[in-house]
Amino acid sequence: xxxxxxxxxxxxxxxxxxxxxxxxxxxEGPKVVSELLDLKMKPQHLFSDKQEWESKGATLISSSELxxxxxxxxxxxxIAVFPFPKFDKSSKSNVTLVLDSINDPGNLGTIIRLCDWFxxxxxxxxxxTVDCYxxxxxxxxxxxxxxxxxxxxxxxxxxxxxxxxxxIADMNGENVYKTSLPKExxxxxxxxxxxxxxxxxxxxxxxxxxxxxxxxxETESLNVATATAILLSxxxxxxx
Amino acid sequence: xxxxxxxxxxxxxxxxxxxxxxxxxxxEGPKVVSELLDLKMKPQHLFSDKQEWESKGATLISSSELxxxxxxxxxxxxIAVFPFPKFDKSSKSNVTLVLDSINDPGNLGTIIRLCDWFxxxxxxxxxxTVDCYxxxxxxxxxxxxxxxxxxxxxxxxxxxxxxxxxxIADMNGENVYKTSLPKExxxxxxxxxxxxxxxxxxxxxxxxxxxxxxxxxETESLNVATATAILLSxxxxxxx
Numbered sequence: 001x002x003x004x005x006x007x008x009x010x011x012x013x014x015x016x017x018x019x020x021x022x023x024x025x026x027x028e029g030p031k032v033v034s035e036l037l038d039l040k041m042k043p044q045h046l047f048s049d050k051q052e053w054e055s056k057g058a059t060l061i062s063s064s065e066l067x068x069x070x071x072x073x074x075x076x077x078x079i080a081v082f083p084f085p086k087f088d089k090s091s092k093s094n095v096t097l098v099l100d101s102i103n104d105p106g107n108l109g110t111i112i113r114l115c116d117w118f119x120x121x122x123x124x125x126x127x128x129t130v131d132c133y134x135x136x137x138x139x140x141x142x143x144x145x146x147x148x149x150x151x152x153x154x155x156x157x158x159x160x161x162x163x164x165x166x167x168i169a170d171m172n173g174e175n176v177y178k179t180s181l182p183k184e185x186x187x188x189x190x191x192x193x194x195x196x197x198x199x200x201x202x203x204x205x206x207x208x209x210x211x212x213x214x215x216x217x218e219t220e221s222l223n224v225a226t227a228t229a230i231l232l233s234x235x236x237x238x239x240x
Numbered sequence: 241x242x243x244x245x246x247x248x249x250x251x252x253x254x255x256x257x258x259x260x261x262x263x264x265x266x267x268e269g270p271k272v273v274s275e276l277l278d279l280k281m282k283p284q285h286l287f288s289d290k291q292e293w294e295s296k297g298a299t300l301i302s303s304s305e306l307x308x309x310x311x312x313x314x315x316x317x318x319i320a321v322f323p324f325p326k327f328d329k330s331s332k333s334n335v336t337l338v339l340d341s342i343n344d345p346g347n348l349g350t351i352i353r354l355c356d357w358f359x360x361x362x363x364x365x366x367x368x369t370v371d372c373y374x375x376x377x378x379x380x381x382x383x384x385x386x387x388x389x390x391x392x393x394x395x396x397x398x399x400x401x402x403x404x405x406x407x408i409a410d411m412n413g414e415n416v417y418k419t420s421l422p423k424e425x426x427x428x429x430x431x432x433x434x435x436x437x438x439x440x441x442x443x444x445x446x447x448x449x450x451x452x453x454x455x456x457x458e459t460e461s462l463n464v465a466t467a468t469a470i471l472l473s474x475x476x477x478x479x480x
Contacts, residue, residue, distance in 0.1 A: 073313070106346075110463055110466060113460070113462070113463065113466075114462070114466060116454050117452055117453065117454055117462055118453045118454070119453035119454045119455060142460060143460070144460075177477040210357075210473070212357055212359075213357065213358045213359035213476055213479070214356050214357055214358065214359040214387070215359060220353070220383070220384075222353070222354070222357055222469070223350055223353065225465075225466060226350060226353075226354060226465060226469035227469075229462070229466035229467075229469045229470050230469050230470055230473045233450070233470045233473065233474075234473075236453055237417040239453070240415060240417050240418065240451055
């Protein structure tokens with residue numbers, strides 16, 4: 001059974017405000033929870049409606065309790081509360097990724113996994129970007145969430161202070177395949193519908209784009225996660 | 241109101257078998273339906289619970305009728321039945337993409353959009369790959385579905401007959417950044433969990449991989465859609 005206090009906690013953790021005040025987040029489903037446990041993350045609470053989870057320290061609850069505790073559309077076997085991961089400040093990567101108002105949790109999760117793959121250890125998010133501890137982001141980013149240091153800050157302040165060459169992904173930017181990218185750089189990706197905001201565009205000179213090859217020029221812009229994949233690959237391909 | 245016959249048709253079109261026999265598919269939601277109409281696709285049926293769709297030829301139905309007709313978890317404003325798009329056989333691209341058992345509709349939709357962006361006009365799918373006319377794929381691929389010629393065939397037969405240099409995306413393949421890719425080629429992407437099947441791997445000599453840069457080598461493999469984005473970009477970047 002879930003105690004009243006824990007039930008209250010789980011309800012509070014649906015809100016970003018409480019997650020960041022308490023530095024706790026909720027992970028759901030056997031895949032991501034197993035991965036977090038394997039990474040030695042210590043859950044503050046662990047509940048499951050499947051007996052096999054008892055050996056991993058889970059308290060057995062009914063399926064209806066699990067369903068009502070879940071933040072997802074369909075609850076799935078296990079729900080856990082973890083403290084925010086801690087990061088070693090010394091490991092700084094040569095490429096930093098900046099996100100300007102990414103809305104979709106699935107996109108942010110995919111981008112966090114991409115950072116992990118490409119060794120991008122710092123991810124800077126605008127204050128309007130979806131919370132990385134949102135249950136759907138946690139599910140999509142998997143264990144990568146524990147390896148990327150993610151900061152929510154005012155982008156204008158951050159970018160004004162940055163000395164590293166900075167590049168905006170922009171439909172009207174220079175062809176990335178013809179651009180000589182530096183070994184150290186900052187890449188800014190914008191919102192799914194509107195791209196990078198005008199305010200930020202004014203600050204940054206370098207704009208890069210992925211050329212479109214299709215004959216019929218009607219394709220919508222690339223999804224932001226696939227565009228991030230291609231641009232991070234372009235930054236990194238020179239390093240091998 | 242939806243007639244009994246149309247209701248039956250909509251129900252049948254939930255099954256791949258009927259979609260391919262009748263060469264009809266269902267599209268849902270204002271974004272994708274508007275885009276298909278803009279592309280001059282002629283719907284065989286068009287229903288909406290919003291009056292503004294009447295001017296586009298929609299029959300007004302109740303929200304509960306829309307909900308019961310929908311193939312998605314949440315119905316959204318409009319549902320339409322379209323005939324399969326027709327393709328101009330003459331436009332053949334230099335890169336052909338082959339999918340071996342892609343399961344996730346969202347991944348297939350993203351990959352179809354990537355093909356459109358990179359001018360890959362032929363997409364070959366194994367018989368076990370999720371149907372491109374599945375309602376979720378239709379939603380994710382948007383208008384790109386009308387511009388990519390998609391074939392479901394036995395991969396072994398297809399690949400045995402192919403004379404073009406063929407490359408498998410494989411974790412143990414050669415570093416793609418160090419591989420000289422040909423201007424004409426076939427790229428094979430595998431299933432989300434298991435990669436390309438052993439049967440196909442036996443047929444193909446060339447294997448390429450996207451190197452992992454993260455220091456901690458625990459990152460799961462890249463999502464198949466983001467890996468496809470990077471590899472198509474690698475094939476095409478030499479062409480600009």
